[in-house]
Amino acid sequence: xAQRRAFRWHIAVxxxxxxxxxxxxxxxxxxxxLNLSLFNVVEGQRVFVGLxxxxxxxxxxxxxxxxxxxxxxxxxxxxxxxxVQNPVGVALAALLSSPRLRGAAFYRTAIFxxxxxxxxxxxxxxKLILSPIWGIAPGMxxxxxxxxxxxxxxxxxxxxxxxxxxISVWQFVGIPMMLIxxxxxxxxxxxxEAAEIDGVTGWAQxxxxxxxxxxxxxxxxxxxxxxxxxxxxxxxxxxxGALAGPNFSxxxxxxxxxxxxxxxxxxxxxxxxxxxxxxxMFAIILLGVCFYxxxxxxxxxxxxx
Amino acid sequence: MGALxxxxxxxxxxxxxxxxxxxxxxxxxxxCVFVGPSxxxxxxxxxxxxxxEDVSAGEIAIDGARINDLAPAKREIAMVFQSYALYxxxxxxxxxxxxxxxxxxxxxxxxQATDRAAxxxxxxxxxxxxxxxxxxxxxQRVAIGRAIVRRPKLFLFDEPLSNLDAALRVQTRIEIxxxxxxxxxxxxxxxxxxxxxxxxxxxxxxxxAGRVEQVGRPMDLYNDPDNTFVAGFIGSPQMNFLKGARxxxxxxxxGIRPEHxxxxxxxIQGRVSHVEKLGGETLAYVQAEDHxxxxxxxxxxxxxxxxxxxxxxxxxxRAFHFDAEGQRLR
Amino acid sequence: MSDARHSTARxxxxxxxxxxYTAIALFPVFVIVVNSFKNRRAIFADPLALxxxxxxxxxxxxxxxxxxxxxxxxxxxxxVTVASLFFVLLFGAMAAFALSEYRFRGNMLMGLxxxxxxxxxxxLGTVAILQLMVASGLVNxxxxxxxxxxxxxxxxxVFILSEFMRGVSDDLKNAGRIDGLSEYTIFFRLVxxxxxxxxxxxxxxxxxxxxxxLWFPLILAPSEATKTITLGSQAFIGQFVTxxxxxxxxxxxxxxxxxxxxxxxxxxxxxxxxxxxxK
Numbered sequence: 043x044a045q046r047r048a049f050r051w052h053i054a055v056x057x058x059x060x061x062x063x064x065x066x067x068x069x070x071x072x073x074x075x076l077n078l079s080l081f082n083v084v085e086g087q088r089v090f091v092g093l094x095x096x097x098x099x100x101x102x103x104x105x106x107x108x109x110x111x112x113x114x115x116x117x118x119x120x121x122x123x124x125x126v127q128n129p130v131g132v133a134l135a136a137l138l139s140s141p142r143l144r145g146a147a148f149y150r151t152a153i154f155x156x157x158x159x160x161x162x163x164x165x166x167x168x169k170l171i172l173s174p175i176w177g178i179a180p181g182m183x184x185x186x187x188x189x190x191x192x193x194x195x196x197x198x199x200x201x202x203x204x205x206x207x208x209i210s211v212w213q214f215v216g217i218p219m220m221l222i223x224x225x226x227x228x229x230x231x232x233x234x235e236a237a238e239i240d241g242v243t244g245w246a247q248x249x250x251x252x253x254x255x256x257x258x259x260x261x262x263x264x265x266x267x268x269x270x271x272x273x274x275x276x277x278x279x280x281x282x283g284a285l286a287g288p289n290f291s292x293x294x295x296x297x298x299x300x301x302x303x304x305x306x307x308x309x310x311x312x313x314x315x316x317x318x319x320x321x322x323m324f325a326i327i328l329l330g331v332c333f334y335x336x337x338x339x340x341x342x343x344x345x346x347x
Numbered sequence: 348m349g350a351l352x353x354x355x356x357x358x359x360x361x362x363x364x365x366x367x368x369x370x371x372x373x374x375x376x377x378x379c380v381f382v383g384p385s386x387x388x389x390x391x392x393x394x395x396x397x398x399x400e401d402v403s404a405g406e407i408a409i410d411g412a413r414i415n416d417l418a419p420a421k422r423e424i425a426m427v428f429q430s431y432a433l434y435x436x437x438x439x440x441x442x443x444x445x446x447x448x449x450x451x452x453x454x455x456x457x458x459q460a461t462d463r464a465a466x467x468x469x470x471x472x473x474x475x476x477x478x479x480x481x482x483x484x485x486x487q488r489v490a491i492g493r494a495i496v497r498r499p500k501l502f503l504f505d506e507p508l509s510n511l512d513a514a515l516r517v518q519t520r521i522e523i524x525x526x527x528x529x530x531x532x533x534x535x536x537x538x539x540x541x542x543x544x545x546x547x548x549x550x551x552x553x554x555x556a557g558r559v560e561q562v563g564r565p566m567d568l569y570n571d572p573d574n575t576f577v578a579g580f581i582g583s584p585q586m587n588f589l590k591g592a593r594x595x596x597x598x599x600x601x602g603i604r605p606e607h608x609x610x611x612x613x614x615i616q617g618r619v620s621h622v623e624k625l626g627g628e629t630l631a632y633v634q635a636e637d638h639x640x641x642x643x644x645x646x647x648x649x650x651x652x653x654x655x656x657x658x659x660x661x662x663x664x665r666a667f668h669f670d671a672e673g674q675r676l677r
Numbered sequence: 678m679s680d681a682r683h684s685t686a687r688x689x690x691x692x693x694x695x696x697x698y699t700a701i702a703l704f705p706v707f708v709i710v711v712n713s714f715k716n717r718r719a720i721f722a723d724p725l726a727l728x729x730x731x732x733x734x735x736x737x738x739x740x741x742x743x744x745x746x747x748x749x750x751x752x753x754x755x756x757v758t759v760a761s762l763f764f765v766l767l768f769g770a771m772a773a774f775a776l777s778e779y780r781f782r783g784n785m786l787m788g789l790x791x792x793x794x795x796x797x798x799x800x801l802g803t804v805a806i807l808q809l810m811v812a813s814g815l816v817n818x819x820x821x822x823x824x825x826x827x828x829x830x831x832x833x834x835v836f837i838l839s840e841f842m843r844g845v846s847d848d849l850k851n852a853g854r855i856d857g858l859s860e861y862t863i864f865f866r867l868v869x870x871x872x873x874x875x876x877x878x879x880x881x882x883x884x885x886x887x888x889x890x891l892w893f894p895l896i897l898a899p900s901e902a903t904k905t906i907t908l909g910s911q912a913f914i915g916q917f918v919t920x921x922x923x924x925x926x927x928x929x930x931x932x933x934x935x936x937x938x939x940x941x942x943x944x945x946x947x948x949x950x951x952x953x954x955x956k
Binding site: 050052053055056057059060061063064066067068069070071072073074075078130133134137138140142143145147148149150151152153154155156157158159160161162163164166167168170171176177178181182212216244265269273275276279280296299303304313316317320321323324327328331 | 687688691692694695696698699701702703705706708709720721724725764767768769771772774775776779781787791793794796797798799800801802803804805806808809824825827828829831832835859860861864885888889890891892896907910911914924928931932935936939940943944
């Protein structure tokens with residue numbers, strides 16, 4: 043083919059729009075932010091300070107206390123998702139994929155609905171439901187004789203973050219459910235039938251045959267959950283405000299970044315420290331993704347059926 | 348130790364019956380092949396025996412005990428699937444041993460059983476591999492090995508050779524026949540390929556549209572078919588069907604196998620339309636004036652010119668007579 | 678009915694669990710929508726009751742619609758979502774085609790570069806994005822949002838669509854080439870129609886986060902004229918926090934469009950996921 047030699051313009055034409063927009067709006071600003079974290083304003087002048095901002099973030103007690111608090115909260119937020127959202131999602135998917143289940147499409151559609159709602163709606167409705175004033179939650183607990191269990195969970199330092207994490211789980215459980223459901227559907231019927239004939243049924247079938255075959259999907263879901271959680275902001279912002287109350291007990295990296303960059307109450311916004319926090323988040327997420335890619339995914343086998 | 352008996356077995360999906368009252372006896376140790384065109388219900392029938400499909404009516408029994416409502420694993424059967432259905436995440440050894448492990452068999456016994464099966468199938472060197480690292484033929488042998496390890500009363504094969512290439516198919520066919528001799532177990536084998544049926548079976552069950560057309564030994568079906576369907580399905584190239592009236596006979600249709608149609612003679616007039624020389628034999632296709640396209644099968648190399656006029660003859664003793672409904676007149 | 682493989686008890690248990698979870702999933706939506714049709718007293722007296730003859734009241738909806746801006750917010754959201762979706766699908770499909778169809782130097786690298794955005798959230802670049810938008814005078818315009826959302830949606834779109842496009846028969850494309858079609862015609866006339874189910878999947882995945890996003894509207898386009906419905910309802914809640922009728926009505930109105938779209942696309946969604954994304 044003589045044409046092989048010529049420059050194939052159409053490839054460039056096909057790639058150009060996506061690459062340009064992506065580079066200009068995503069990659070360049072990302073590096074811009076990383077770069078910005080190396081500068082600060084000293085006596086009204088913008089100067090290069092090297093890693094000074096990071097030293098401030100981790101060394102200055104006022105900054106570091108907030109940072110570690112946000113990071114710790116974020117880790118807990120992620121842990122709740124891993125321990126609740128993903129197992130529940132897998133369980134729902136396993137039930138949905140059981141053969142000859144009537145109404146599977148209805149359940150699937152209904153359970154995914156919270157995922158399509160905006161954080162504003164989700165945050166507000168749960169605030170209403172859990173509110174001691176309106177009293178839906180206390181009323182319902184009362185009906186089953188458990189009124190004593192009720193507490194203003196969102197208003198207490200000890201329970202607010204876990205409550206928010208569970209609300210987020212409620213909202214997003216549809217995603218692991220859908221992805222696992224899809225993965226379960228790709229297991230050929232004959233493999234399941236072979237298991238039936240081998241006497242591997244019910245729970246044993248799930249643990250020994252299905253679970254190993256959907257592990258790669260569970261891995262992908264875990265890393266998506268990780269990225270999503272360490273990037274979360276909206277739910278906390280709409281329910282607890284930028285101050286992530288009570289007393290910063292629900293502050294995560296996203297809200298911390300927002301407050302730092304845009305300022306709140308008396309403190310004015312600081313783009314350089316904001317960029318520093320964004321860079322730290324970038325590093326954390328990158329670390330997590332690399333850990334997944336090199337330590338976990340490489341050990342996992344993907345099966346061709 | 349593995350006699351299968353079906354009585355009036357029926358399968359319906361809604362209002363349509365896909366299996367319409369099948370009666371069948373398979374003796375212990377027999378190799379029974381279900382054969383028929385696609386959609387005849389042969390796989391459904393096999394899956395009902397396996398317990399993968401419900402039985403709508405009738406009874407399935409192994410060694411006289413009704414198994415209709417027994418879970419597949421409790422039926423003491425083993426099945427080899429068309430796609431092999433190996434567990435992709437397990438090694439060959441684990442694939443073969445899973446059923447025993449699930450049944451709580453001691454580890455040493457499992458190892459012994461898998462090793463024995465591996466030796467029979469020359470899988471010894473592959474025991475630590477996973478299915479993805481095996482060729483098609485090797486996977487097939489593992490699937491068979493998985494069945495052997497369980498020492499079932501009944502082996503079920505669902506078109507096990509259809510994913511193999513021609514050479515491997517012949518080889519595996521011979522392998523299965525050898526296993527049947529060595530194990531002496533009852534085997535039920537589903538195929539649409541009548542050559543597999545003829546070469547493997549002790550007993551062939553010809554199915555059409557959910558009904559049994561005929562049951563018998565391969566040569567019985569070949570030499571004594573009950574109707575035009577069985578006569579046409581068994582044997583390759585297909586039997587020639589001639590119009591009885593044009594030959595001055597009482598029967599509606601006359602069936603003559605290609606090897607029993609002889610060139611030269613005057614009973615049938617036609618023209619050669621195509622010749623296929625296969626070396627060992629020659630096939631001539633003759634457009635007969637009254638009967639359409641007929642096939643002749645002759646031993647050795649024979650020369651015919653296309654369009655050459657050719658008269659045909661046949662031995663009346665080797666012709667089959669059928670009535671208008673296609674039933675054999677004896 | 679005789680059944681060797683499935684027990685009735687197990688199937689009842691499965692339905693019980695799924696029904697329970699479905700109730701949990703739908704309960705909050707139910708609470709919002711039901712109470713938005715009730716008068717203030719009934720909302721407080723019995724929040725779980727359906728609206729009846731005397732508790733039925735549309736005052737909330739009247740307040741919201743009298744506010745007037747909601748229509749504008751809705752329009753803004755629609756423009757931003759549809760425009761972003763259009764660009765994501767068009768640019769994403771083009772890039773996916775280039776990556777899946779042609780072998781060229783750097784193909785793998787380009788694929789990885791574009792996939793990076795799936796893992797690294799665009800929000801981390803917010804500081805610089807805002808500076809960029811300020812510099813180019815795009816702050817408080819819908820165009821800023823469209824640009825950001827296009828960039829945000831592209832990585833996943835390219836990834837999913839190129840998986841699908843690898844499945845389009847080479848013979849078909851080569852037949853087109855032999856018939857003298859240009860590469861562009863092959864893409865638009867042959868390949869695009871064949872990957873329509875995948876496009877629908879990408880559309881749903883792209884659309885939901887755009888419609889629901891609060892972060893970028895808050896930062897890039899908070900002005901009254903460019904508020905999206907999500908930001909608008911957030912502001913509205915803040916403003917009318919004690920007017921529960923109005924807030925509930927506003928939330929019901931915000932749920933409706935995305936719910937309808939989801940119900941239309943949900944069948945496509947599962948088919949798309951099954952066929953391509955997580956094989």
